[in-house]
Amino acid sequence: MKMIRITCICIALVSSAYAQTKSPAIKQVEEYTSKQYPSLEKLYRQLHQNPELSLHEEKTAKIMAEELRTLGFDVIEKLGGQSLVGILKNGKGPTVLIRTDMDALPLEEKTGLPYASKARGINAVGADVPVMHACGHDIHMTVFVGTARALTATRKQWKGTLIMVAQSSEENGFGADMLFKAGLYDTIPKPDYAIALHDNASLEAGKVGYHAGAFMASVDMMNITVHGKGGHGAAPHTTIDPVVLSAEMILAFQTIVSREINPLEPAVITVGSIHGGSVHNIIPDDVKLQLTLRSYSPEVRQQIIAAIHKKSEHLALQAGVAADKLPEITINDPQTPATINDVELTNRLVQVFQQQFGKENVVELQPAMVGEDFSRFGLQDKKVPICMFWLGAVDPAKVKQAKEQGVALPSLHSSTFIPLPEPTIKTGVAAMSAAALNLFGSR
Template structure:
């Protein structure tokens, strides 16, 4: 009898999800022109991490219009500065509490997509350098989908019960946005959720498709700064120097052995030098070279092997160059840009997949492998994964362009590149319908 009751319950939930998904078709289409306009506005006027003033104001305004109770400037960074977090709360009777997160910040990249609404924004980064600004990771899609979902959940509240918490998150790209919100007593002020969900655009999937991953989903990231210190001299007199440029070359080459010869190949890891700066003139041997590293792994053991290896190789290169003890390299783990790996809760992931299948059809729902990219969304689950969290992938590639690229054996422009180009209308249509269907299925 228990088995029969369970089967009936699952069947009823499936029918409810399917009904909700069908019910959303017209509201999604009615809102789509407005949402595409919002997307293009956000895309054309992007803002870097810690600078999301206009984007957050837009999100707050849209949430208020939809009937949410809104709080702005939520979040405190490690330096004490206030973040541009936006929290909207919609209470709809007794039931679960669900958090939906969308990130708002852009990247310091000059856009080269050629679309009519391309960003022309230039600004200064934290170091005072003039940079381009571009939504090259799809956070404009995320933010617009968040707004669309909030609108539809408010308009269809007869389909669900509980409390919906919408989070417009700043500073995901600098890995300190979720930390800032939690440090500002997010759950104490707005209630601890029973579930937390999010989506992330996937340029390797066609618009209209979604993807789920159970268990490990994105890698943890550890950011490391390395300063190799030498002895400067005239470029014509290298015998009087301890050249940190040569040391940097040796250091970069030897770093490759951490993954290839120290790390268990069954436990993936990545070590990348993304920035190197040293010297001011071709005939001057500098006193130091600075390198910025990003490392990725899924396990604490792999991460420790990487950190220990970086420190050991830096010191070894310095010793081999004859650097005195008081000029040994300085290796610093940048805690504010360091995150643990993200895991999708298997049970919640199964529920999300069921809702996505009801909303978009089984042929448009895929299961993807974990990726080495990193995300701070998992922090909303708290230490030890106390709160079930799931992030699913949203296809945003033009289907024809994706098919042509695959036929030619070429990748489509990926995230964090100047030619990253989502197709707004079909991507937003699927994103809003998918996220609203998932939210409705969880708030039962």
């Protein structure tokens, strides 16, 4: 009994210590966010029910612009697609940029939520498709607005310039590239820091995750047209079968990562699409492949691309394809660079988060092979330290149940992905606000 009492006292003292280390500004943020939460959840549901595809975020961008204008930001709209920027000058001090993304995915929502999306949109090839916020950008935007509200409410506690960027078209990799081609860093005060978050589909709501250095991979979308010589399915000896050649190429590509790349270097080659032929008994002239290539190192990226070219050409020649009909290989522009978190900035924010939430709720996670064009905010001529961190978004009970049963939780980009709104949004606003206040030098 005494041991239990001592343990409880120790836990209470630790909790009290964390509470005492929070600054007056952070305490004010938490109180303000608790009062604001009903309106934030209403906004979240509105965004969730009305998702828009990449480059089509007109209504979403309007909501973000109106929120920032109401708070006193100077707003620049349609800066590279539907992206917008809010600028709030609050005396002399650092310039901190906070970024959110706005676009959704062409998926039919199957969560069964009462506020599930029933929206539809037109995709890149002109097809009418269902649309869903399956990557949590609705969470990102709600936290973004909550943070803007909290920082304006506590503006007596900090000095500097706050830049809020609501970016369109992250999912297809165009958004950040368009922003910088439109001159983002020439249009706004140069940031001293750029920060962002991304919800996490395996981390409990109420926690944040981080990794200094390599955070997310570079992504290339590659297209290959495999040429052959079509003919009757009953006379394959008179053809050069591009279907068989494509199969040989796909298997050969798998050995690039397993046998040519240093095992200590992360790399992934995925063939996500194969299209060739139209009926059972005709060997087609061509087959089209679509691949994604992922890595962290520019050298590994180039090694993968060179190996794909080499294997494709050699296998085609071996199959009897003429030199002028070798596979055509292209890579979509723009490529998404790897997201490399600034180590010093990340370590600084980890201390802020540990003070805010307790060390047990700040988790170091391994780098991920997914891509994020937030990387471009740190790769311009004007070098800016960047940090993206993970925001836990899953009901802790579901995480525990999944671990006990040995089953996987719905991932990001899943039609059944369900964030837990309240702790996720509140934690996100507290984390992003605490990060910004620290960078502004607030005490």
